[in-house]
Amino acid sequence: MCLAVPAEIVEIDWPYATVSLGGARRRIRVDLLDDVNVGDYVLVHVGLAIQKVSKKEVQEIERLWQQILEE
Amino acid sequence: MAADTGRIREKIREVSEGKQITIMHLCGTHEDTVSKYNLRSMLPENVRLVAGPGCPVCIIPDTDLQKVFHLIEKRDVVLTTFGDMARVPFQNRSLFYYRSRGKDVRVVYSVFDAVEIARKTKKDVVFFGIGFETTMPSIAVAVKDSPENFYVYSAHRYFIPAIEAIIKGKMKIDAFINPGHVSTIVGVKAYERYRKYGIPMTIAGFEPQDVMLAVYMLVRAVAENRAEVFNEYTRAVKYEGNVMAQKVMDEVFSAGSGEWRGFGEIPGTGVSLRKEYQDRDAEVAFEDIFSDFQPTEDPRKRKCRCGEVLKGLINPDECSLYMTACTPRNPVGPCMVSFEGTCAIWAKYGIR
Numbered sequence: 482m483c484l485a486v487p488a489e490i491v492e493i494d495w496p497y498a499t500v501s502l503g504g505a506r507r508r509i510r511v512d513l514l515d516d517v518n519v520g521d522y523v524l525v526h527v528g529l530a531i532q533k534v535s536k537k538e539v540q541e542i543e544r545l546w547q548q549i550l551e552e
Numbered sequence: 553m554a555a556d557t558g559r560i561r562e563k564i565r566e567v568s569e570g571k572q573i574t575i576m577h578l579c580g581t582h583e584d585t586v587s588k589y590n591l592r593s594m595l596p597e598n599v600r601l602v603a604g605p606g607c608p609v610c611i612i613p614d615t616d617l618q619k620v621f622h623l624i625e626k627r628d629v630v631l632t633t634f635g636d637m638a639r640v641p642f643q644n645r646s647l648f649y650y651r652s653r654g655k656d657v658r659v660v661y662s663v664f665d666a667v668e669i670a671r672k673t674k675k676d677v678v679f680f681g682i683g684f685e686t687t688m689p690s691i692a693v694a695v696k697d698s699p700e701n702f703y704v705y706s707a708h709r710y711f712i713p714a715i716e717a718i719i720k721g722k723m724k725i726d727a728f729i730n731p732g733h734v735s736t737i738v739g740v741k742a743y744e745r746y747r748k749y750g751i752p753m754t755i756a757g758f759e760p761q762d763v764m765l766a767v768y769m770l771v772r773a774v775a776e777n778r779a780e781v782f783n784e785y786t787r788a789v790k791y792e793g794n795v796m797a798q799k800v801m802d803e804v805f806s807a808g809s810g811e812w813r814g815f816g817e818i819p820g821t822g823v824s825l826r827k828e829y830q831d832r833d834a835e836v837a838f839e840d841i842f843s844d845f846q847p848t849e850d851p852r853k854r855k856c857r858c859g860e861v862l863k864g865l866i867n868p869d870e871c872s873l874y875m876t877a878c879t880p881r882n883p884v885g886p887c888m889v890s891f892e893g894t895c896a897i898w899a900k901y902g903i904r
Contacts (some may be wrong), residue, residue, distance in 0.1 A: 483606070483686040483733040483892075484581055485788075510664060513689055513796045524736060524788055527634075527683075528662025529690040532736045532794055534787050545765060545784065550559055 485526040487534050490519050500525060557594070560764050565596045568771040573599050574724065575770055576864050578715070579606035579731035580892020581758050587901045589760040591767075599771060602864035604718060606731055608682045608709065609636045609890035610862055611812045615847045616707040617642050620680050623705070623834070624655050626841045630673060632666035633680035635659045636890040641883060643850045647680075663694040670702035678703045678834045684711040686733040688823065689797035692804035695825065695832050703834040706823050709810050712742050713820035719749050721815075723864055727770035728753040729763070732785045737801075739793025743781045750779040757785040804829055813886070814859025858885035861894050868895040868903070875899060 488500035488507070496512035500523065511517045511530045523530035577583065583603045586592060592601055605611050617640060624631050624647075631647065638647040638659055651657040656675075660666045663679055670677035681691050681704050688708050695704060711734050718725065728751060730743060735755040743753055752773035756766035766784050773780060783789055803826070810822030825833040835842060856878070857871040868874045868887070878884040880899050887893035 483579060483608075483684060483731060485686070485733045485736070509662075510690070510693060513693065513794060513800065515796070524733070526686055526733060527690050528664045529693065531686065531689065531733065531797060532788050532790075549563070549765065549768065550556060 483526070485524040485531060487522050488525050490517060490521050490523060493517065493519060498530070500530075557761070557764060560768055561594050564599060564764075564768050564771055567768070567775050568596060568599050571598060571771075571775065573726045573771055573774050575599065575601050575727045575729060575767060576604045576718070576725045577601065577606065577729035577756075577763075578604045578711070578718075579729075579734070580610075580890065580894070580897070581732070582606065582729060582756065582763060583892070583894050583897050585758050585760055585763050587897050587903060590901075591760060591763055594764070595767065599767065601767065603861070603894045604728075604864050605714065605812065605814070605862040606711075607862070607887070607890050607892040607894070608684055608687070609634075609640060610858060610886040610893050611709065611814070612637075612640075612682055612707050612886070613811045613813050614642050614850065614853070615811065616705075618847055619842060619845055620647070620705055621645065621650070622845050623678065623838055623841055624650055624657070627838060628656075628675065630656045630658060630669060630675050630677045631680060632658050632660045632669060632677060634682065636892075637680060637682055639883070639889045640886045641850075641852075641889075643848070644852070663691050667694050667698045667702055670699050674701065676701050676703060676837075678705055680705045680707065682707045684709060684731070684734050685737045685801070686731075688801050688805060689737060689794070692800040695804050695829055696800070698832065700831075703832055703837050704825065705834040706805070706825060708805070708823035709812065710807055710821045710823060712738055713807075714812065714815070714818050715743075715746060717812075717815055717818045718863075719746065719751065721863060725751065725864075726774050727751060729766050729770070730755040730781075732757050732762075732788060735783075735785065735789045735793070737794050737797045740781055740783050740789065740791045742793065747779050747781065752779050752782070754782040755785050755789050757788065812862075814862040852884055856885035858887035858893075858895070861887050868898045871895070875904065
């Protein structure tokens, strides 16, 4: 139920946007986020973008892992 | 990553040595990761990882399901819901059973699809809404922008207040893995009120590395006696959460007591539509139909231990029905139906 997947925004038609989910396109709502642009990654849950995720943040876990391993 | 996982496994062993530690996760998707990658086999014997009530379909009591059945028996509406919910049986019936008998039951991917259906029909469209704080913002957005023939039967539950009931329950939990996407909405701040109980928590993502890292952070916190709220899922969870989503939820919904399978009533978890949106509330709009509703019991469910599974008191294989009378093809309780149900997940990955 609480499954959410990251998807890339390819077109904006406020309050909707079209996202690409590994090639599959879907129309979602994005109006609970501010400042959404084409090319952004968002977490999509049942047709609503619930958060922006940056590629940098996706890399954060790798940094945390590295930190633990170096301790 | 395999070598790294080996290192983290060693670190978990070192830090937890000599202590019995029980960690509960609170999200069905975490159970999927744990079972799929067999992460329990990588933990030392003294560290137990148990599944909690992180499955919205599972915790909904049969009363709500019966009320929805009652509604579609009495009134010709279009009933929309998520796929998992449509398969939950009660007295050998499910919403799919009703569809096979000619009732207009439609599975939707999102509540917005249900609103679209309402825009294209003159019939009343009821959305049987389930889900925690992750899902509720989408319902709130839909309610605010829906036609007059659209109604919500709200079986949603606020998850955050339920954590208190788990902490105060029979089972002693030493640490929690908090649900990743509920946390995306409510933020790290929502858990700070639980620091007084002295139980560390980590918000975690859904990759196996996320879960192993969360376990490590928690066993270390237990060893060092640090009851903090950690955030391992920084790529999706901010301290303040999604404030716009919280705001729209508060505008549309109000909290009351809510019933949970296995737990009974939990204060502050029930979700109903506020007065301003009462004309979208199926329980208000079809009040006359519900006036003669009487809940009954399903004798087939007497031996179903879904409630104990949800509380982490037993594993699925401790239930006598598991993979005998109750299978994914012919489920008895919702824990064997939902893709977030612990029994369905164990069955999927062949755990016997």
